[in-house]
Amino acid sequence: MIASPVVSFITLGFLFGLIIFVAGVSELFHVVRDNTQTGRGWHLLLGIIDLLLGASLMVHVAASVAIMRIVLGLWFIFRGVSLFMFSRRTGSSWVLIIGSVLVFIFGLLVLFNPAFGSLTIILWTAIGFIATGFFNIAIGLMMRRV
Numbered sequence: 680m681i682a683s684p685v686v687s688f689i690t691l692g693f694l695f696g697l698i699i700f701v702a703g704v705s706e707l708f709h710v711v712r713d714n715t716q717t718g719r720g721w722h723l724l725l726g727i728i729d730l731l732l733g734a735s736l737m738v739h740v741a742a743s744v745a746i747m748r749i750v751l752g753l754w755f756i757f758r759g760v761s762l763f764m765f766s767r768r769t770g771s772s773w774v775l776i777i778g779s780v781l782v783f784i785f786g787l788l789v790l791f792n793p794a795f796g797s798l799t800i801i802l803w804t805a806i807g808f809i810a811t812g813f814f815n816i817a818i819g820l821m822m823r824r825v
Contacts (some may be wrong), residue, residue, distance in 0.1 A: 692736065692743035698808070699754060700733025729754075752790025755786055755807055759783025762814050769821040778814035782807065 706726030722733050736743040736750065743750070759782035766775030785807050788795050 684733030689740055689744060692740050692747055695734045695747060695751065696736025696738075696740075696743055698733070699729050700737060700752075703727070703729025703731075703733055721761070721764055725757060728757070729813075747790055748793070751807075752786050752788075755782055755789060755811070757786075758811050759786055761813070764816070765818045765822075769818065772817070772821060774817060775814060778810065778817070782811055782814070785810075 703726045706722050706729060710722045710726060713719070725816075732750065732754070759779050762775060762779035762782055766772050766779055769775065
């Protein structure tokens, strides 16, 4: 990334689109597979938003790079809300509640603090994805018991 920051940033824009697209596919599989869950509408909405957003960002990489901070901020806000909804489904686990609040606050910081969002986007986004992934794994493990 240091040797070729422009190419790295463009690649990062495409990869964000791809990751969000794959998250949308995963949400839609969840909707189709678990037809007993009461919050299916929320998963369906998140899945459709992720699919459309991810496809758009992959096709328009220049736009992706230009609006990456805004898109990521909104995406983490939606994910924080989604984690909170999952935590309620699994019995309000304090770990998931704290995780959802942290992901939500991270999204707000990226969205509304340009210095935080633009200058540290690669580092903090990686941390945000790792945290979101950790809590999604925790949800998956808890859902097995439900």
